[in-house]
Amino acid sequence: MSVSVTTPSPGAPNFYYASDTALGGIVSAVGLVSSTSPVPLWALEIDNTLNAVPVYVKLWATFAAGVVVGTSPPTMQFSAPASKKQTYSFAGRGPNLTAGLALTDFGWACVLEPGTSGLTAPTAPVAVRILFQQDPPP
Amino acid sequence: MSTVTSRAKDYGLADVSCNIDNVGVSPETFNIFMGPVTLHTLTARFEKSSGLDWACYLKVYDSLSPKVGFGLADPLWILQCRSGETFTMTFPDGYTFTNGISLRATRAGGSGTPGDLAPEGITKVTLLGRKS
Numbered sequence: 001m002s003v004s005v006t007t008p009s010p011g012a013p014n015f016y017y018a019s020d021t022a023l024g025g026i027v028s029a030v031g032l033v034s035s036t037s038p039v040p041l042w043a044l045e046i047d048n049t050l051n052a053v054p055v056y057v058k059l060w061a062t063f064a065a066g067v068v069v070g071t072s073p074p075t076m077q078f079s080a081p082a083s084k085k086q087t088y089s090f091a092g093r094g095p096n097l098t099a100g101l102a103l104t105d106f107g108w109a110c111v112l113e114p115g116t117s118g119l120t121a122p123t124a125p126v127a128v129r130i131l132f133q134q135d136p137p138p
Numbered sequence: 139m140s141t142v143t144s145r146a147k148d149y150g151l152a153d154v155s156c157n158i159d160n161v162g163v164s165p166e167t168f169n170i171f172m173g174p175v176t177l178h179t180l181t182a183r184f185e186k187s188s189g190l191d192w193a194c195y196l197k198v199y200d201s202l203s204p205k206v207g208f209g210l211a212d213p214l215w216i217l218q219c220r221s222g223e224t225f226t227m228t229f230p231d232g233y234t235f236t237n238g239i240s241l242r243a244t245r246a247g248g249s250g251t252p253g254d255l256a257p258e259g260i261t262k263v264t265l266l267g268r269k270s
Contacts, residue, residue: 038220061218073248075195077216081234091226115212115249 009131015042019129023057023110025121029064031105034134039106043131044088046080046110050124053082056114057128064107070119077114080126158263161196161243163256167263168203168240175239175267176232182263184243186221189258193220195247196261199240212249213242221259232268239265 009015018030032039039061048055058074060067080086110128112120156170184194197204197213204211214235219225243261246253 040225073246073252074216075247076218077213077247079214086233087229089228089230091228113212114214116252117249 014135015131015133017129017131019127020108021127022125023108023128024126025069025109025111025119027060027064027067027069027107027109029105029107030130032103032134035104037135039132039134040090041076041088041130041132042090043129044078045085045127045129046078046087047085047127048080048122049083049085051082051122051126053112053122055080055110055112055122055126056118057108057110057126060107061103062107063103064105067107067109069109069111070117073116079114154269155264155266158241158265159260161241161261161263163242163244163254166204166240166242169238170241170265171235171239171267171269173238173269174234174236175269176234177229177239177265177267178232179226179228179266180263181224181226181265182217182219182261183224184219184221184257184259184261186259191221191245191258193218194243194245194257194259194261195219195253196263197242197244197249199242200235200237201240202238204240204242210250210254216247216249218247219243219261235267239267 007017009017046057057078059076061075078088110126111118154171158167161167182196196217196219198215199211200214201211243257245255245257
């Protein structure tokens with residue numbers, strides 16, 4: 001079981017940071033501060049140093065409660081090689097995580113299988129951190 | 139239809155860059171660097187030209203081809219590209235593709251055949267890597 005925590009990034013208005021110390025095969029919700037603005041990603045770190053196989057972090061631009069891991073097609077997917085901490089950094093605004101819908105949260109999970117199918121959680125904990133931006137609510 | 143418009147190795151440089159003027163869904167852009175490569179940057183931009191779709195999904199494969207038999211391989215990365223916005227991914231230490239880089243752009247995320255249609259617009263991608 002893991003918990004995603006979203007906090008404002010100190011000194012950087014509209015930037016928010018979410019982390020999960022053991023993201024697994026059950027979708028976890030990342031809370032948003034604005035329900036309508038897009039969520040450009042700025043950085044993502046996947047610490048897979050404890051696992052000897054690659055892992056895949058999947059993001060869903062929909063309410064986390066409606067996501068079925070292994071069935072719902074992920075909006076975005078990133079990987080971390082075996083036994084490695086992988087950092088993704090985006091120069092300028094990164095890809096937007098948005099469905100064009102009003103969302104109060106988005107979902108993420110970490111599994112051993114790429115693509116839509118697969119819901120096998122990593123054997124050892126995978127810590128994941130994400131830095132994203134949201135404009136303040138109107 | 140995709141076209142690789144330049145390769146730095148053609149000019150004798152160790153680093154390899156490729157500009158792809160339109161990543162397609164079929165035919166896909168496959169084995170761009172002709173084998174293993176360590177990727178340092180990926181820049182992508184989607185320009186909507188018609189229809190209702192406001193984004194495309196760039197799928198990046200560590201494989202010589204996204205196709206396996208009559209099916210599709212699972213992508214390594216899935217990147218949502220919003221129309222009119224450019225983003226760049228950087229890897230200071232590189233991200234090693236042990237087989238090769240292949241790309242596809244589709245209308246839907248996930249993998250497999252659902253939503254596996256060509257985007258309603260042009261997807262431009264620039265890659266900078268170093269041959270392994």
